Amino acid sequence: MTYRGIRYNLAMQNDTIAAIATPQGVGGIGVIRVSGSDAFALVSPLFRRRANDQIPPSHQLTYGHIIDPQSQELLDEVLVAFMRAPHTYTREDVVEIQGHGGPLVLKRLLRAVLAQGARMANPGEFTLRAFLNGRLDLAQAESVMDLIESQTEVGRRLAVQQLQGQLSSQLQEARHTILGVVARIEASIDFPEDDVPTPTVAELVPIVSLAQRQIAQLLAGSEQGRLYRQGLRTAIIGRPNVGKSSLLNALLRTERAIVTSVAGTTRDTVEEVANLRGIPLHLIDTAGITPTDDPVEQIGIQRSRAAAESADVILLVFDGATPLTVQDRQIMDELQALGFGAREKSSSRSVVLVLNKADCQQRVETGELQEIWPDAPLVATSTLSGQGLADLEEAIVELALSGKLQSNENVLVTSARHQDALRRAAEHIDAAIASLQKNLPLDFVSIDLRAGYDVLGEVTGETASDDLLDKIFHEFCIGK
Numbered sequence: 001m002t003y004r005g006i007r008y009n010l011a012m013q014n015d016t017i018a019a020i021a022t023p024q025g026v027g028g029i030g031v032i033r034v035s036g037s038d039a040f041a042l043v044s045p046l047f048r049r050r051a052n053d054q055i056p057p058s059h060q061l062t063y064g065h066i067i068d069p070q071s072q073e074l075l076d077e078v079l080v081a082f083m084r085a086p087h088t089y090t091r092e093d094v095v096e097i098q099g100h101g102g103p104l105v106l107k108r109l110l111r112a113v114l115a116q117g118a119r120m121a122n123p124g125e126f127t128l129r130a131f132l133n134g135r136l137d138l139a140q141a142e143s144v145m146d147l148i149e150s151q152t153e154v155g156r157r158l159a160v161q162q163l164q165g166q167l168s169s170q171l172q173e174a175r176h177t178i179l180g181v182v183a184r185i186e187a188s189i190d191f192p193e194d195d196v197p198t199p200t201v202a203e204l205v206p207i208v209s210l211a212q213r214q215i216a217q218l219l220a221g222s223e224q225g226r227l228y229r230q231g232l233r234t235a236i237i238g239r240p241n242v243g244k245s246s247l248l249n250a251l252l253r254t255e256r257a258i259v260t261s262v263a264g265t266t267r268d269t270v271e272e273v274a275n276l277r278g279i280p281l282h283l284i285d286t287a288g289i290t291p292t293d294d295p296v297e298q299i300g301i302q303r304s305r306a307a308a309e310s311a312d313v314i315l316l317v318f319d320g321a322t323p324l325t326v327q328d329r330q331i332m333d334e335l336q337a338l339g340f341g342a343r344e345k346s347s348s349r350s351v352v353l354v355l356n357k358a359d360c361q362q363r364v365e366t367g368e369l370q371e372i373w374p375d376a377p378l379v380a381t382s383t384l385s386g387q388g389l390a391d392l393e394e395a396i397v398e399l400a401l402s403g404k405l406q407s408n409e410n411v412l413v414t415s416a417r418h419q420d421a422l423r424r425a426a427e428h429i430d431a432a433i434a435s436l437q438k439n440l441p442l443d444f445v446s447i448d449l450r451a452g453y454d455v456l457g458e459v460t461g462e463t464a465s466d467d468l469l470d471k472i473f474h475e476f477c478i479g480k
């Protein structure tokens with residue numbers, strides 16, 4: 001396979017692939033997707049329709065039946081679209097069979113297509129083909145999965161923009177700027193005796209600085225972009241009966257977790273995603289942490305600790321109506337040991353102190369809490385009256401976005417892979433500028449610029465390795 005002059009040796013050819021493209025489970029309609037040069041020839045014998053002797057017009061739905069060619073058994077009543085290359089998702093011939101959306105029906109339809117000689121598609125293989133055939137670049141291909149998995153409106157909007165190529169075109173702008181400088185330098189090196197004048201530092205620095213700014217602008221929004229895409233792992237931690245499950249329900253605005261006045265109600269972690277102004281908040285309600293001999297409770301509490309350990313943010317909940325207990329203090333010690341401490345300046349592992357049951361007489365000494373976590377926001381909430389919940393949400397957004405809300409641009413870099421590549425590219429460009437300013441030979445400068453250019457190409461896929469492509473597309477779902 002070649003893509004923009006690069007040869008990819010991925011273990012795939014133009015063979016014809018097939019998969020169920022709609023979710024497993026029950027739905028009104030289900031789609032079998034077939035792509036490759038034999039797609040028409042493989043499906044046509046299975047498909048009994050009015051004008052059976054000809055392939056229907058491209059890109060139109062045709063009514064008919066899928067018949068098992070061996071047994072002549074009727075498998076399903078369907079609509080089928082034959083779509084002629086190159087005007088298709090993969091740029092290959094594509095056939096889509098729309099059947100009834102039951103798992104057994106779709107499995108039978110897929111089996112019939114495979115029996116005709118198609119191969120079961122790997123995860124993401126349709127989109128891989130779209131990429132290898134040049135219909136999408138890598139950043140666009142990655143956005144397909146982001147779009148499918150988007151959990152908030154902001155996440156969906158960012159993914160759909162990336163799919164339209166907005167990130168790609170900004171990257172190509174920066175690459176174009178860099179390439180212009182490289183071309184001038186290399187022309188003057190390659191043809192010194194011709195009339196190609198050697199560019200001066202004063203000429204080159206402003207252009208390289210432009211590329212530097214273009215990259216810096218993309219990096220500026222990348223922390224914010226990642227947050228919108230990945231969300232925030234938020235564990236609700238505290239001793240039994242302080243109102244953790246009530247808080248989960250309040251933040252989700254549904255009665256998701258069981259709430260009772262019995263301490264030890266929650267025995268296993270409960271995970272749900274709330275939408276916090278576009279940030280997917282992955283909330284984990286946990287079993288109250290307390291010494292216990294009950295083996296079931298012990299396992300639950302181990303899971304609470306694991307949730308705390310893996311969290312970006314901890315909502316540390318206290319019962320505001322009772323003075324701090326030995327258990328509260330033990331939990332605070334544990335969290336500090338996990339790095340959720342005052343001296344831990346990195347805002348990525350943060351504690352929010354929640355004094356719940358604010359509708360009751362308050363009896364917690366807040367001074368003791370603030371001594372341990374002077375910078376942690378402290379919010380009084382009542383899950384009964386709703387008091388303080390908006391403040392709590394505000395505090396979480398504030399923590400999550402502190403120093404990260406840098407861009408109102410439409411284009412936001414949302415993936416860690418892209419952010420990493422941009423950082424490396426920025427280093428190369430910085431190095432090029434430093435060399436220019438030190439009047440080092442221009443071929444030095446050119447090497448750094450080329451490296452920056454290539455690193456940016458990892459994002460769009462021009463310079464991506466087979467291993468990288470394999471890794472990216474294997475995270476896709478089947479049929480995509």
Ligand SMILES: Nc1nc2c(c(=O)[nH]1)N(C=O)[C@@H](CNc1ccc(C(=O)N[C@@H](CCC(=O)O)C(=O)O)cc1)CN2
Nearest residue numbers: 031033059081083086087088089090091096135144480
């Ligand atoms: N039934 C169905 N629905 C679907 C898809 C699909 O493949 N099949 N998609 C896919 O996952 C998405 C739509 N994306 C698509 C993107 C490009 C093309 C395509 O055929 N592009 C041609 C241009 C076609 C034209 O202009 O008429 C091309 O780029 O050459 C099709 C679908 C979502 N819905």
Ligand SMILES: Nc1nc2c(ncn2[C@@H]2O[C@H](COP(=O)(O)OP(=O)(O)OP(=O)(O)O)[C@@H](O)[C@H]2O)c(=O)[nH]1
Nearest residue numbers: 240241242243244245246261264265266288382383
């Ligand atoms: N007055 C008052 N009671 C509350 C509030 N929030 C929760 N409760 C009550 O506190 C009790 C325990 O609530 P839960 O949400 O089950 O507490 P929990 O922390 O999840 O408890 P475990 O799962 O046992 O660890 C229930 O009776 C709730 O109705 C509140 O804001 N004010």
Ligand SMILES: [Mg+2]
Nearest residue numbers: 244245265266
């Ligand atoms: Mg609970």
